[in-house]
Amino acid sequence: MVTVTVRPTGEVIHLDADETVLGGLYNAGFAYTVGCRRGGCGVCKVDLVAGEVTYNRPIAANVLTDEERAGGTCLTCRAVPNGDVTIALRDEELRLINPLLRSINERARARAEAARQDREGAS
Numbered sequence: 001m002v003t004v005t006v007r008p009t010g011e012v013i014h015l016d017a018d019e020t021v022l023g024g025l026y027n028a029g030f031a032y033t034v035g036c037r038r039g040g041c042g043v044c045k046v047d048l049v050a051g052e053v054t055y056n057r058p059i060a061a062n063v064l065t066d067e068e069r070a071g072g073t074c075l076t077c078r079a080v081p082n083g084d085v086t087i088a089l090r091d092e093e094l095r096l097i098n099p100l101l102r103s104i105n106e107r108a109r110a111r112a113e114a115a116r117q118d119r120e121g122a123s
């Protein structure tokens, strides 16, 4: 199970395998200000507070510079978490736009957590 914890609200979102941070947030019923959703504008940048991400598609150096990557900037529309991550939005808060999707995501997270505990208990 991979989760994204979002500061400052503290929401915890469950992501499917290979899902981007932004895709996971939207699929869980949340939104914040973004632009192209294709790695071209940089509007979706957040701070990666904990964890690591992978970019499975090339990102133009003028959209996300090496200095930004090294400094913990995360381009959420292209970033796929390698494990649990914590991000911090810049100058805004996450907005809940679809409570039903949040409910579905919370149940998926609970099932994944129960499965993880079962695996740990079996070993």
Ligand code: FES
Residues within 6 Å of the ligand: 034, 035, 036, 037, 038, 039, 040, 041, 042, 043, 044, 045, 063, 075, 076, 077, 078
């Ligand atoms: S929304 Fe444009 S780069 Fe992510």
